[in-house]
Amino acid sequence: MTSKPLYKRVLLKASGEALMGSQGFGIDVAVADRIASDIANARQMGVEVGVVVGGGNIFRGVAVASKGGDRVTGDHMGMLGTVINALALATSLRKLDVETVVLSAIAMPEICESFTQRRAQHHLAQGRVVIFAGGTGNPYFTTDSAAALRAAEMNAEAIFKGTQVDGIYSADPKKVPDATRFDQLTHSEVLEKGLAVMDVAAVALARENAIPIIVFSIHETGGFCDILAGGGRKTIVSD
Numbered sequence: 001m002t003s004k005p006l007y008k009r010v011l012l013k014a015s016g017e018a019l020m021g022s023q024g025f026g027i028d029v030a031v032a033d034r035i036a037s038d039i040a041n042a043r044q045m046g047v048e049v050g051v052v053v054g055g056g057n058i059f060r061g062v063a064v065a066s067k068g069g070d071r072v073t074g075d076h077m078g079m080l081g082t083v084i085n086a087l088a089l090a091t092s093l094r095k096l097d098v099e100t101v102v103l104s105a106i107a108m109p110e111i112c113e114s115f116t117q118r119r120a121q122h123h124l125a126q127g128r129v130v131i132f133a134g135g136t137g138n139p140y141f142t143t144d145s146a147a148a149l150r151a152a153e154m155n156a157e158a159i160f161k162g163t164q165v166d167g168i169y170s171a172d173p174k175k176v177p178d179a180t181r182f183d184q185l186t187h188s189e190v191l192e193k194g195l196a197v198m199d200v201a202a203v204a205l206a207r208e209n210a211i212p213i214i215v216f217s218i219h220e221t222g223g224f225c226d227i228l229a230g231g232g233r234k235t236i237v238s239d
């Protein structure tokens with residue numbers, strides 16, 4: 001392991017499910033605090049961090065559509081859920097005195113700043129953690145796609161995709177105990193094998209912009225910084 005971080009600027013994707021902890025719904029503040037402390041440690045290492053938060057712990061648009069409702073309205077509800085999560089994570093970071101801004105893809109000026117690429121670049125260069133809320137701002141997309149998009153816009157050197165397990169497996173290791181774990185894959189292999197790590201649009205966008213995706217366990221305390229320092233358990237997706 002080296003003390004100099006591997007990357008200067010990264011994008012962390014934390015799903016809503018991660019923030020939920022062991023609860024069935026909503027936000028477990030202890031989990032948000034723990035993820036925030038990992039981000040704070042990354043900042044201590046000098047790494048500039050952007051974060052895209054999901055919203056699945058609060059709402060998913062397909063839930064409305066599957067019951068005969070309007071998908072677009074459902075997706076608006078999902079995107080609002082990501083804003084709630086972003087505010088929760090920002091609160092946890094500020095408790096640790098980490099300067100943090102929330103930039104939303106959907107304008108809500110009383111609550112947070114609106115996203116523009118210029119603002120994001122400015123805040124990151126000032127050493128602030130930038131939390132990207134509201135996904136892409138468009139229905140029919142996911143926060144994985146938002147992660148790839150924001151990573152490209154902020155010139156991130158890597159996307160850190162925090163998941164429930166410590167990398168990409170040939171099958172869900174919680175259901176298939178002898179599933180094999182990959183150390184390294186290309187973006188094309190992830191797409192060809194149909195590995196469920198990020199959605200196809202997100203992986204394709206990362207491939208097009210030559211951004212590596214590092215898949216690791218969001219629940220492993222210190223895991224984020226271990227990888228930034230050159231160690232840790234992960235699967236690296238790069239071409």
Ligand code: UDP
Pocket residue numbers: 014015016017053054055056057059060061062074075076077078079081082134135136137138139140141142143144146
């Ligand atoms: N969503 C959307 N556009 C986006 C990002 C998210 O419409 O660009 C909506 C969509 O309904 C999605 C919900 O927000 O189901 C929550 O996002 P996601 O499912 O990606 O969250 P995660 O699975 O990461 O918790």
